[in-house]
Amino acid sequence: MTSSFDRDSYEVDFGEQDLTGAEQERLVSGRAETADRDAEAALRPKGLTDFIGQPQVREQLSLVLDAAKARQKAPDHVLLSGPPGLGKTTLAMIIAHEMNSSLRVTSGPAVQHAGDLAAILSSLEEGEVLFIDEIHRMARAAEEMLYVAMEDFRVDVIVGKGPGATAIPLDLPQFTLVGATTRSGLLPAPLRDRFGFTALLDFYSSADLLTVLQRSARMLGIESELAGLEEISTRSRGTPRIANRLLRRVRDWAQVRGSGLIDEEAATNALRVYEVDELGLDRLDRSVLQVLCKRFGGGPVGLGTLAVSVGEEADTVETVSEPYLVREGLISRTPRGRVATTAAWKHLKMQIPANYEF
Template identity: 65%
Template sequence: MSDARDQRLPEDETELAVEGALRPGSLAEFIGQMKVRAQLQLLLDAARIQQRPADHILLSGPPGLGKTTLAMIVAHESERPLRMSSGPAIQHAGDLAALLSSLVPGEVLFIDEIHRMARSAEEMLYLAMEDFRIDIMVGKGAGATSIPLDLAPFTLVGATTRSGLLPNPLRDRFGFTAHLEYYEPSELEQVIARSAVMLDVDVPAASRAEIARRSRGTPRIANRLLRRVRDYVIVHGGSSTQASTSDVSAALELYDVDDLGLDRLDRAVLDAVVRRFRGGPVGLNTLAVTVGEEADTIESVVEPYLVRIGFMGRTPRGRVATPEAYAHLGIPRHDGALTLDDL
C-alpha cells in the first residue's frame, strides 16, 4: 500500500474534493472486500495479458461501500479513460446512443444506479454490450428504418443498490457480478487511519474504534464522521490535533449520531413506527409521508441498517419495530405490540 502521508489534502479543500481525495487509487490501496478485490484483479490481469477490454462488470450493494471507487480503479488499472454517467440521466434511447457513440476504444463507461435507466435505453444496451453495436431508428411509423452503428469496444461498469430491479437480460450480459458487503469494525478502523493521515489529524486507536462503531459498516459514513471530528478538534482542541474519545463523542453528539450510529432520520423512522403506529405493521409509503422523506431513501438507506441490527423487520403487511428498537428509544413496549413471530 502506498504511503498516505504523501497524499495530504490541499488547503483549499471542499467537501467533494475531500471525498474524492480520500478514495484509494488502486486495488492494493482499497481496504476490505477481499474476495471482490481478488476477483477484479484476476479479471483485469487477464484482460491486460490478452490486450483486450475487460469484461463488463456489475457492482451491487448498499450505498457508500466503494462501487464508484472500484469503477475508477478499474479504469486506472486498465490504463483506460473513464466516462461517468448515471441511470436517471439516461431517460431516452437517444441519450444512451449519444453516450455510446462517443466512446473511444477500450474506454470504461461507468453508469451509477443503472437500475434507474429508461426501459428503451436498457434494451439498446443489450446489443451494445454483446456485439458493440446499436441500431438507430430513423423516421416514424411504417417508413421507419433501422441503421446499424458500430461502437468502439468498451467496458461497462454498472453500479446498483437494487440489483433485483435489473431485468435478467441485462444482468446476464455482465461478465462479472460482485456484491459488496458491509465492513467489519476492524476494516473501518483501517479506513479511518488512512484518511486521518490525509486529513492531518491524530486519531488514536480508541478514537478510531469509536468512530468505526458508529459508522454503520460503511466507509463513506466513516470518512464523513471523521471529517466532523476533525472539525471539532480544529475548533475546540486549541493547538492539539489529537482527537480523543471524548472529542469523538462530543462531535458526533452535536451531529445527532448516537452510540450505534443512528442519525436523526433513523430515529425518526423508528419513533414513527413505535409511537405513531404502535410498533407496526406500517406500509413504506405511509412511513415516508410521516417522516417527510422519500420512500426510496428509507428503503435503500435507512431500512437496511435497521434490519441488520435487529431494530426493524420487513413483513408482507409492512414494517415492524422489534423489542430492541423499543429498548434503544427508551420507550416501554405496550402489550398489544406485534412481533415478527406474529406476522
Template identity: 65%
Template sequence: MTPAMAEQRDVVSPDAEVDEHAVESALRPKRLDDFVGQGRVREQLSLVLHSAQQRSSVPDHILMSGGPGLGKTTIAMIVAAELGAPLRITSGPAIERSGDLAAVLSTLQEGEVLFLDEIHRMARPAEEMLYVAMEDLRVDVVVGKGPGATAVPIDIAPFTLVGATTRAGLLPAPLRDRFGFVAHMDFYRSDELELILRRSAEMLAVELDRDAAAEIAGRSRGTPRIANRLLRRVRDYAEVRGDGRLTVSTARSALALYEVDEQGLDRLDREVLDALLRRFRGGPVGLSTLAVSVGEEPETVEVVAEPFLVRSGYVARTPRGRVATPEAWSHMGVTPPSDAAFGAAALVEQDQEET
C-alpha cells in the same frame, strides 16, 4: 423534512452530496491493492483484469451492485487505472434516449472503460441498444421517420462497461446476463472502516487516535462514505473546540453534537423508533401511519430510515406492518408492555395459519 433535519440527516446519509465529490475523489484509493474491504470481490476482480491483460484483450463487462457509499464508483476508477485505460463516466438518468447512448458509445476509444452509474434507471430504448453494443460491438442508429426510416449499423470499439446499481432486482435479465463478472458490495466491518479512517486521516493531515477511529467506525453504518464524512465533522469540531487532535472524547462530543448515537442512529431513526414503541406499543403499524406520526412522507421513512433500522435488527417488516424487536426496546431504554412481546416471527406464523 425540515431544513434542520435535512442538514442533520446528511451526516449519516449514504448518498453523496454535491460538494462532497471533490473531497471523496481525493480520498479514494487509486489501485486495487490499496482498496480496503470487499476481499472476495477484490480477489475475483483482480483475476478478471490480470487475465485480460495477459491475453492483451478487453476484460468482460462488470456489474457492481450494493448500497450507496460502498465503493462502486471507486472500483470503476480502479478498473480503468489498473488497465491504464481512459474512463468515461455517465449515469442511467442521463441516458434519456437511445441517441444519447449512441453518441457515447460511438466515440469510445479501443479499451476504454465506460462507467454507467445507476444503470437500472436507464431508458428502455437505450437499454435495448446497450444489449447489442455489449454483445456485438454495434449500435443501430435509425435515420428518418415513418416507412422510409432505415437502421444504420455503426461499429464501436471494444470497451469494458462497468455498471453500478443500488437496485439489482430492477435490472432486466437480458441486461444482467450480458455482464461477464457480477459482484455484490457488502457493508464493511468496523475494523475495515478503522483502516479506511486511518488512511483518510493521514491524507487529511490530521492526528487520529486509534480509539477515536474505532468510535467513528462504530457509528458509520458499515459505509465508508459515512465514515469519511463523520471523520471530517470530528476534525472540524477538534479544530474549533479542541487542539486539533482527534481523541475518543473529542469524537464522542462531536458526534453527540450531530446527534449520531453509538449505533449510528440519527434523530430521524430515533423518532421512528420512539413513535413505534411509545405510540403504537411496538406495532404492528402501517408505514403510512408511522410516517404521519413523525411528520414525514412514507417514502422518506421507507427509503431513508427503514433500511438501516431493519438491517440493524431494530425493526421487522411483517404482512401486518412494522414491528419493533426486543433490540429496539433495549436500545431506546423503553420497557415494553406485557402484550408487546408478540414478535415479528409470531406475526408471520399467525398470518400463514390464517391464510
C-alpha cells in the same frame, strides 16, 4: 445527432475529478461543501492494492483484469451491486486505472432516450471504460440498445420515421461497461446476463472501517488516537463514505472546540452534536423508532402511515432508514406492517408494554 452526453457525462482525469454523485446519507443536511468533496475525491484509492475491504471482490476483479491485460483486450463488462457508499464508483475508477484507460461516466436517469446512449457509445475510443451509475434506472429503449452494444459492439441508428425509417448499423470499438446499481433486482434479466463479472459489495466490518479511517487520517494530516477512530468506525453504519464524512466532522469539532486531537472524547462529543448515536442511528432513524414505539405501541404500522408520522416520503423511509434498522434488528417487516423489536425498546430506553407481542 444531438446528444445530452456533454451535459450528463464526462471524462475522468484521475486524482482531479470527484465522482461521488448525489449524496444519499442525511448525516449532515444540505450538499457537501466543495472542500469536503475535494477531500473525499483525494481519499479514493487509485489501485486494487490500496482498496480496503471486500477481499473476495478484490481477488475476483484482480483475476479478471490481469487476464484481460495478458490478452491485451478489454475486460468483460462488470456489474457492481450493493448499498450506497461501499465503493462502486471507486472500483470503476480503479478498473480504468488498472487498464491504463480513461473512464467515461454517466448515470441511468440521464439516459432517457436511445439517441442519448447512441451518442455516448459512438464517442467511445478503443479500450475505454464506460461507467453507468444507477443503471437500473435507464429507459427501456436505451436498455434494449445496450444489449446489442454489449454483446456485438454495434448499435443500430434509426434514420427517418414511419414506413420509410432505415436502421443503419454502427460498429463500436471494444469497450468495457461498468454498471453500478443499488437495486439489482430491478435489472432486466437480458441486461444482467450480459455482464461477464458481477460483484456484490457488502457492508464493512468495524475493523475494516478502522483501517479506512487510519488511512484517511494520514492522508488528511489529522492527528488522531486509536480510541477516537474506533468510536467513529462503530457509528459509521458499515459504510466507508459515512466513516470518512464523520471523520471530517469530528476533525472540525476537535479544531474548534477541542485540542485538535481526535481522541475518544472528541469523537463522542462531536457525534453527539451531529446527532449520531452509539449505533450509528441519526435523527430520522430515531424518529422512526420513537413513532413506532411511542405513538403506535410497537406496531404493526404501514409504511405510508409511518412516513407521514415522521414527516418524510415513504420512499425515503423505505430505502434510506429502514434497511439499516432492519439490519440492526431494531424493526421487522411483517405482512401487516413494520414492528419494533425488543432491541428497539431497549435502545430507546423505554419499558416494553406487558401485553406486547413480537
